[in-house]
């Protein structure tokens with residue numbers, strides 16, 4: 393008998409209802425669980441996130457040396473946790489949607505890709521042996537309609553998700569079977585025309601946010 397592994401997000405119907413939003417499931421892969429979701433953010437929320445990040449995004453730097461990397465050629469910024477009312481409301485919705493307590497959430501990351509920029513194939517979890525409190529799930533939200541290109545591409549699953557404002561792709565990699573986790577390999581394809589903005593929410597296995605505001609370690613890029 394083939395037994396499916398437990399998933400973090402239990403989505404049985406065609407939509408997920410959070411306290412403040414009705415989120416249709418547009419497409420699904422069962423194992424590893426991958427969901428394409430509509431209507432995760434309103435148009436106004438997408439615009440607000442871009443406005444918050446604009447002027448703060450920095451060229452991607454990856455790894456301990458913080459070298460400019462060819463792995464990701466776009467720019468990014470981590471927003472402050474609960475930075476304003478819009479962020480706080482979005483963060484609460486995402487924790488409910490992803491079925492993980494809010495204190496396990498990393499700060500929201502905003503990425504900006506210009507034409508020609510991309511994010512090469514990678515997994516979002518840390519693969520170094522001593523990865524404590526690793527990442528367990530990801531939600532990539534599209535903040536604008538990229539004119540051409542810029543799909544999120546899962547080569548092992550042969551799945552491409554086109555960026556559409558307000559929609560998102562969810563995936564998780566908390567499986568016993570390491571091969572299932574590895575299948576979540578993904579890339580941001582080069583933007584062919586126009587630009588692309590995304591917000592990424594990563595969840596951790598355990599609490600990540602401090603209870604009170606204390607200096608925190610810088611968030612690391614995946615290995």
Ligand SMILES: O=C(O)CCC(=O)C(=O)O
Pocket residue numbers: 503511516532542543544545578579580581590592
């Ligand atoms: O830009 C994309 O489509 C993917 C982004 C991504 O992989 C990430 O933020 O980890």
Ligand SMILES: [Fe+2]
Pocket residue numbers: 514515516578
């Ligand atoms: Fe990623």
